Amino acid sequence: MVFLCRNAMCIRTCEKIINDRQEKKVDNYILMNDMVQAHEERMMHLKRYYPFFRLMDSGLSQYRDGAYERLDMSYIVLAVLRFFIEANHFHDQPVYYEDYRQFMAKLLVRDFDFTEEEAENDELYQYIFDKLCNEGRPFELNYYDPAAHQQKMLRVRLIESELKDQQVLYRISSDAVAFYLDTKEVREESHISVAQLLLEKMIKAQNFKGGLEVIGRINMEVGRLMEERHEIQTLLNRHVTEGLKALENYHDRLMKWFSEEQRLFASNMALSARAVQKMEADRITGEAAEEVHRLDTALKNAMKRHEELMHAYMQMQKAGDEALAKAKRTRFRPAVDLIDVGQRMIKADDPELLTHLVLPLMAPKIRKTFPVSRVDDLLLYKPEESSAGEPVEKGREQMYVYEDEVAEERMKDNFGYLLRVLLDQLKQKKEVTLAQLNYLYAMKFPDQVLENGDYYAFLVHLSQKERYDLDTIKEHPDTFLEETMSEFLKVNPGYEGLKFRLNYLPDETISILERFEMSNIRFERTEE
Amino acid sequence: MDHRNLDKAMEIFACLITGETVGKDNHRDLYDAYSSQAEVYDILDAVLKKSNLRLYEYRNTLYVTAGDENRVFGYTNDELKKAIGLRLNRELFLAYLIIYDVMILFYETTSGEAALAYVKTDMVIESTTSLLSGVMARLESIVQNDIEENSFRTLALLWDELPLMAENDDISTLKAARGSKTGFIKLVFNFLISQDLFAESAGKYYITDRMRALIENYYDSCKGRLYEVIEQSCRGNTEEVEKNAAY
Numbered sequence: 001m002v003f004l005c006r007n008a009m010c011i012r013t014c015e016k017i018i019n020d021r022q023e024k025k026v027d028n029y030i031l032m033n034d035m036v037q038a039h040e041e042r043m044m045h046l047k048r049y050y051p052f053f054r055l056m057d058s059g060l061s062q063y064r065d066g067a068y069e070r071l072d073m074s075y076i077v078l079a080v081l082r083f084f085i086e087a088n089h090f091h092d093q094p095v096y097y098e099d100y101r102q103f104m105a106k107l108l109v110r111d112f113d114f115t116e117e118e119a120e121n122d123e124l125y126q127y128i129f130d131k132l133c134n135e136g137r138p139f140e141l142n143y144y145d146p147a148a149h150q151q152k153m154l155r156v157r158l159i160e161s162e163l164k165d166q167q168v169l170y171r172i173s174s175d176a177v178a179f180y181l182d183t184k185e186v187r188e189e190s191h192i193s194v195a196q197l198l199l200e201k202m203i204k205a206q207n208f209k210g211g212l213e214v215i216g217r218i219n220m221e222v223g224r225l226m227e228e229r230h231e232i233q234t235l236l237n238r239h240v241t242e243g244l245k246a247l248e249n250y251h252d253r254l255m256k257w258f259s260e261e262q263r264l265f266a267s268n269m270a271l272s273a274r275a276v277q278k279m280e281a282d283r284i285t286g287e288a289a290e291e292v293h294r295l296d297t298a299l300k301n302a303m304k305r306h307e308e309l310m311h312a313y314m315q316m317q318k319a320g321d322e323a324l325a326k327a328k329r330t331r332f333r334p335a336v337d338l339i340d341v342g343q344r345m346i347k348a349d350d351p352e353l354l355t356h357l358v359l360p361l362m363a364p365k366i367r368k369t370f371p372v373s374r375v376d377d378l379l380l381y382k383p384e385e386s387s388a389g390e391p392v393e394k395g396r397e398q399m400y401v402y403e404d405e406v407a408e409e410r411m412k413d414n415f416g417y418l419l420r421v422l423l424d425q426l427k428q429k430k431e432v433t434l435a436q437l438n439y440l441y442a443m444k445f446p447d448q449v450l451e452n453g454d455y456y457a458f459l460v461h462l463s464q465k466e467r468y469d470l471d472t473i474k475e476h477p478d479t480f481l482e483e484t485m486s487e488f489l490k491v492n493p494g495y496e497g498l499k500f501r502l503n504y505l506p507d508e509t510i511s512i513l514e515r516f517e518m519s520n521i522r523f524e525r526t527e528e
Numbered sequence: 529m530d531h532r533n534l535d536k537a538m539e540i541f542a543c544l545i546t547g548e549t550v551g552k553d554n555h556r557d558l559y560d561a562y563s564s565q566a567e568v569y570d571i572l573d574a575v576l577k578k579s580n581l582r583l584y585e586y587r588n589t590l591y592v593t594a595g596d597e598n599r600v601f602g603y604t605n606d607e608l609k610k611a612i613g614l615r616l617n618r619e620l621f622l623a624y625l626i627i628y629d630v631m632i633l634f635y636e637t638t639s640g641e642a643a644l645a646y647v648k649t650d651m652v653i654e655s656t657t658s659l660l661s662g663v664m665a666r667l668e669s670i671v672q673n674d675i676e677e678n679s680f681r682t683l684a685l686l687w688d689e690l691p692l693m694a695e696n697d698d699i700s701t702l703k704a705a706r707g708s709k710t711g712f713i714k715l716v717f718n719f720l721i722s723q724d725l726f727a728e729s730a731g732k733y734y735i736t737d738r739m740r741a742l743i744e745n746y747y748d749s750c751k752g753r754l755y756e757v758i759e760q761s762c763r764g765n766t767e768e769v770e771k772n773a774a775y
Contacts (some may be wrong), residue, residue, distance in 0.1 A: 097729070097730055126730070129675065133645065134649070135648075135651075136644055136645035136646040136648075136732065137644055137645070138753050160645075161645050161646070161734070163727050163729075163734045163736065166727055167727040168727075168730075168732070168734065195579060237587065315741075317584065320593070335637045335638045335639030335748060336637060336638045336747040336748055336751050336754070337636070337637045338628075338631060338632050338635055338743075338747070339632055339636055339637075339638060341747075341755075341758070342628055342659075342764075343633060344755075344758045345758055345761075346663055346680050347762065348758055348761040348762045348763040349679050349680055349681075350679075350683075351618075351624065351625065351679065351680055351683055352621065352622035352757055353757060353761055354621060354624035354627075354628055355605065355624065356596075356624060356753075356754055356757055357624070357627075357628055357631070357747075358624045358627045358628065358748075359594070359602065359603060359608075359756075360582075360593050360594070360742060360746045360750070361593070361627070361723065361725055361739065361742050361746075362593070362594065362602075362603055362608075362723055363547050363593070363723050363724060363738075364544075364545050364547075364592060364593070364594050364601035364602075365594070365600075365601050365602065365607065366546060366547075366601075409623060473723065
């Protein structure tokens with residue numbers, strides 16, 4: 001536009017008008033860009049909030065005529081998401097349905113004052129879980145894209161399921177983690193960097209406990225990025241173009257922030273190491289020292305996980321290249337529209353055609369026949385060989401005990417029993433004979449005691465000396481029997497000062513079980 | 529030809545036809561031999577072709593299925609009736625229809641999996657009913673002869689006659705049987721589990737990687753043949769109608 005003006009004042013006015021118009025144009029461009037071009041991006045960001053409000057809206061009012069309406073769905077959703085984050089990202093474990101059930105049972109009792117009996121409601125847990133999983137379907141958010149002039153749909157899940165070894169494992173989706181973080185954090189910056197800066201402040205302020213919490217949040221974010229990587233990997237297998245788009249987006253964010261995050265990690269590691277050094281130099285112990293050590297270890301682990309994330313990303317890039325190459329190879333192969341095939345079969349009105357759709361799914365049929373050579377096996381068949389042996393579990397050797405050590409232990413144990421009877425008799429009476437002792441042994445212990453080898457060993461050991469002074473023996477045992485006696489006396493007080501001697505009576509013979517014969521012995525308590 | 533490669537190829541073949549999976553998680557040495565040694569790949573390919581078996585690779589695992597009209601490894605309708613626990617042809621075709629219905633719940637086209645994670649019995653009952661109710665309405669105008677043994681209308685009538693649940697049956701102790709819609713679906717699902725196409729957990733049925741591998745690959749490679757068979761059947765029907773009209 002040309003303005004023909006004569007004086008300077010007028011020229012300035014014209015310039016102003018032109019500038020104003022240009023500014024308006026720029027403003028208008030920004031406005032339009034924000035409204036139209038950025039709309040899709042905004043909807044992509046909003047989609048992660050959608051399931052939460054859908055679940056909140058429906059709640060439990062439909063279930064059992066609103067009997068459980070008091071259960072607040074918004075709290076339950078956030079609590080379950082936090083539980084999943086704890087298991088999936090902090091402990092790197094998948095969640096089984098039973099884990100969720102136990103968590104919910106505790107939650108209902110603790111937070112909604114359910115009785116233990118009320119909490120035994122499996123149907124309710126299943127209902128809530130189905131709601132969270134949206135009956136296996138993703139939550140679908142329809143919106144209009146003004147840039148493309150078309151209706152679009154966004155899909156989002158809170159919980160992903162996976163079948164592994166015939167068991168269903170559940171994991172929280174990256175959108176759900178991002179949503180959970182959004183409820184308390186700020187986006188558009190690397191969560192890790194923000195948390196690192198916070199951590200730096202905390203270490204400097206010596207708030208190590210708070211630092212540990214921040215590291216927990218860093219781990220959560222790393223876990224979310226890991227989960228996102230996993231989802232992109234799955235997407236690459238299914239829709240290569242969408243997968244590559246997501247991979248590019250992931251790459252931009254990860255690369256933009258990674259070096260900065262690593263630098264902050266290194267600086268915080270140095271701070272943490274200094275804190276450990278200072279604490280050791282000042283000889284600080286107790287809870288404070290433990291907190292510093294815990295923080296140091298947690299930080300090292302978080303850094304390791306962060307590096308693992310980069311490694312996993314590199315692997316995924318390779319997978320992305322492979323998926324692209326594969327897609328190029330197969331791009332000319334058109335897919336079969338199964339619904340169209342079904343409609344054509346119905347139109348042909350020949351259900352037998354379904355055979356062509358269903359039979360290919362079956363595993364190869366194997367017909368087992370009896371090989372004639374197995375007749376030989378029948379003739380040589382030994383029944384005992386077929387009986388299953390007792391399974392022996394493999395154990396780890398912790399210590400080894402020799403056989404003689406086992407025998408020694410057993411003898412000491414048995415000598416203790418025999419000795420107690422002898423000493424009790426000597427305490428009560430002045431003397432006791434072997435014949436009387438044998439009678440008492442047979443009464444107190446099982447009948448076989450007089451056939452027991454340890455009994456005879458006891459007598460042989462006892463006959464090695466003629467006199468026994470228990471006080472001396474307790475302090476200075478001389479023989480194997482005295483060693484046993486010493487151990488016995490240490491744990492069984494009450495025999496202090498007892499002394500006795502053995503008088504052999506060769507003329508008196510004792511017959512034991514009409515099989516053995518031995519000379520009688522008289523045990524006499526003595527004062528010296 | 530290297531004998532070691534022949535051994536490896538035959539070992540893979542033996543594993544596959546006996547229902548074992550060969551992949552990165554199971555029989556890894558065999559899978560590595562298959563993917564890295566061209567001769568092993570070639571021998572296995574030749575043996576499978578001669579046996580009329582088709583091999584598919586999905587997520588680093590190999591799956592095999594019998595090709596068209598394979599008399600050795602393929603099932604006949606009678607064998608499948610026995611395996612599923614059915615007596616009549618129309619029951620078998622209804623079972624096929626339910627399997628097809630499950631397929632389209634997970635996959636609308638073979639190029640990408642639908643977003644559904646699992647199915648439940650009631651979901652399949654609902655979608656089979658809606659599939660067959662459409663058939664009933666459409667066939668009123670299309671089919672001109674009376675109800676035949678092998679027609680979709682027969683299947684629709686059979687399905688319609690089945691009660692939702694058998695009398696005295698409780699949903700928690702529900703048996704797989706031909707007497708009710710739920711029992712029938714369960715019968716089919718049990719068969720799919722036995723074929724390693726389905727896995728069940730707490731009343732939810734998930735499709736396995738084997739099923740994904742076959743759906744995403746088999747029909748694409750046999751697309752021409754599939755449409756040809758349908759066209760032939762259509763032509764056959766039209767000719768019969770014309771013949772009847774001429775008489």
